[in-house]
Amino acid sequence: MNIKQTVFTLIITAISLSSMAQKKVIDEIEAVVGDEIILMSELENQIISYQTQGMLIDESMRCQLFEEMLFQKLLINQAKLDSVEVTDSQVESEMNRRLRYFISQIGSEKKLEEYYQKSIAEIKDEFRELVKEQMLAQQMQQKITGGVRVTPSEVKEFYNNLPADSIPVINSQVEIAQILIKAPISEKAKLAAREEIESIRKRILNGESFSTLAVLYSDDQGSAVKGGELGFTGRAEFVPEFSAVAFSLKSNEISEVVETQFGYHIIQLIKREGEKVNVRHILIKPEIETEDLAKAEEKANKVYQMLLSDSLTFEEAAEKYSDDEDSKNNGGILINPQTGSSMFDIDQVSPQLFFIIDKMKEGEISKPVAFEMPDGTKGFRIVKLVKRTEPHRASLKTDYDLLQQAALNNKKNKVLKEWIENKTKSTYIQISDKYKNCPFENNWNAQPIENN
Structure with missing residues (x-):
């Protein structure tokens, strides 16, 4: 509207x-x-x-x-x-x-x-x-x-x-809550990723090209095609762990392995100009294994069964089990970033969510549905259609x-x-x-x- x-x-x-x-x-x-x-x-x-x-x-x-x-x-x-x-x-x-x-x-x-x-x-x-x-x-x-x-x-x-x-017609709007169960990354997967990045680091220290290995192995596809180069960047643009290391390096120095929320990195300083640095990096992300995805599905199904049996409310389940830090303490309710309210015009809803709620009635809860986020995070979500309004003249x-x-x-x-x-x-x-x-x-x- x-x-x-x-x-x-x-x-x-x-x-x-x-x-x-x-x-x-x-x-x-x-x-x-x-x-x-x-x-x-x-x-x-x-x-x-x-x-x-x-x-x-x-x-x-x-x-x-x-x-x-x-x-x-x-x-x-x-x-x-x-x-x-x-x-x-x-x-x-x-x-x-x-x-x-x-x-x-x-x-x-x-x-x-x-x-x-x-x-x-x-x-x-x-x-x-x-x-x-x-x-x-x-x-x-x-x-x-x-x-x-x-x-x-x-x-x-x-x-x-x-x-x-001039009284506006209000588009159909929805209020949505979710319980997000992310697939955990196993210690085995973390160890494999760390061993891979350490192996790449050794190859660079032994004389192989950082840029070439970035193209071949980095999981940051946006920078990999440029040999891992990120361009001149300020401190606040990096996550703190990455920034602290990037700004401590000397020209052409290769960092130790750096762990961030994205995975494991090695960083090379190309040049520093004041409070900006141009660095290359190689990122190796731990892979989510099939058994870990299965664990997330099993957990989501258990939560779903508890909801069906009324052993706890959706709000209680969100607070106790959801991995969505932005919504878990608000009953799982999603907030529209454009308006700050909990209502979304139906055309603002992401395709993944739209196809879940399209045929749902108010108060209905979906079965666990698989999801994958742009950063590669995978898991299962349980969605509740809290409210749906039909198109109408504002009153x-x-x-x-x-x-x-x-x-x-x-x-x-x-x-x-x-x-x-x-x-x-x-x-x-x-x-x-x-x-x-x-x-x-x-x-x-x-x-x-x-x-x-």
Whole structure:
């Protein structure tokens, strides 16, 4: 469901996969906002992003996107004037969060790297500054609207003032809980993986090429094709165990075996520049053996039988047996990362889960179903369809939280509109003459830019 936002809602909250695959355009300055500029390439890449999602971009939409960019640059300019800060670690954390989301959408880290023909580190390097700007704009917007609240009477008034044809249709939504039983990695498998990585390390120390052996043996397929090279990367981008070793090495030095959540590594430092290192690594993952997968299935079946016999509730079983640290203490309930709520639009549900719940009724519990995660983790899950809503027109009775959020957004947008009106009076703004006929929502008090 989409309750339409005005142009004052920040344009980008996540880099879309399509916008990352940018086309090159001949650049010229389209606008100046204080000390910030908008380049033609920025606008064109944003348009390409929407077009690849199937949207038709006409002149009216082009003008709207351009005004959204003006607003973002105004926020960024003011954020810098107000000394609003975004730390490098915050940027890295956000980059990692977004990349995890993209990887979950495209299927695996390897597929993401193949799609862009770049390593994860190179993708991060390309978009780090863009993410930092987005975070600055978001923090500035939060500073402006953070204290805005709505009362129940304001929510009711907002709903009653909506034209009948503007009351949104809510898509079918589901609330899902799961008990995740991961196949354990046996000590035998760990030992075999460690022996393999130690054997590879000895071969390198005896003169064989690190890069060649990475291509032949590394389980990190994204970097293996590049001889294990990861590109210049900051500390926060690695897991702590890997980072501690990578930043302690001398040029061309080969590390001892390093154990992380991904498996066993050996690392070679290529070069260090300040707080970034370019390293090669070889990863060997312990293999999940057939008998360990069978143990996970047996455990999942036992839990399922306990649920059928009512010897414990689903919530109790999740807390006691689930290996999903994010949901086990919440009754197994999954949280929508895009909204922060427990409800998912049906088209947001992953294909693996969708085919489990598609024919289920509310309260029904599935038999254990095998799963495999992008990182290679395998096991079995028991899924409960907690709630399912049918498509319907929004109402105060059934969709109060959603309408409350819409009313809050509407009130915040009014505050932002007033802020823009005041701030444009004291901020130097120039806009290319080609946008003079755009039906902007705001008076940007701009001087023209004469483009050749």
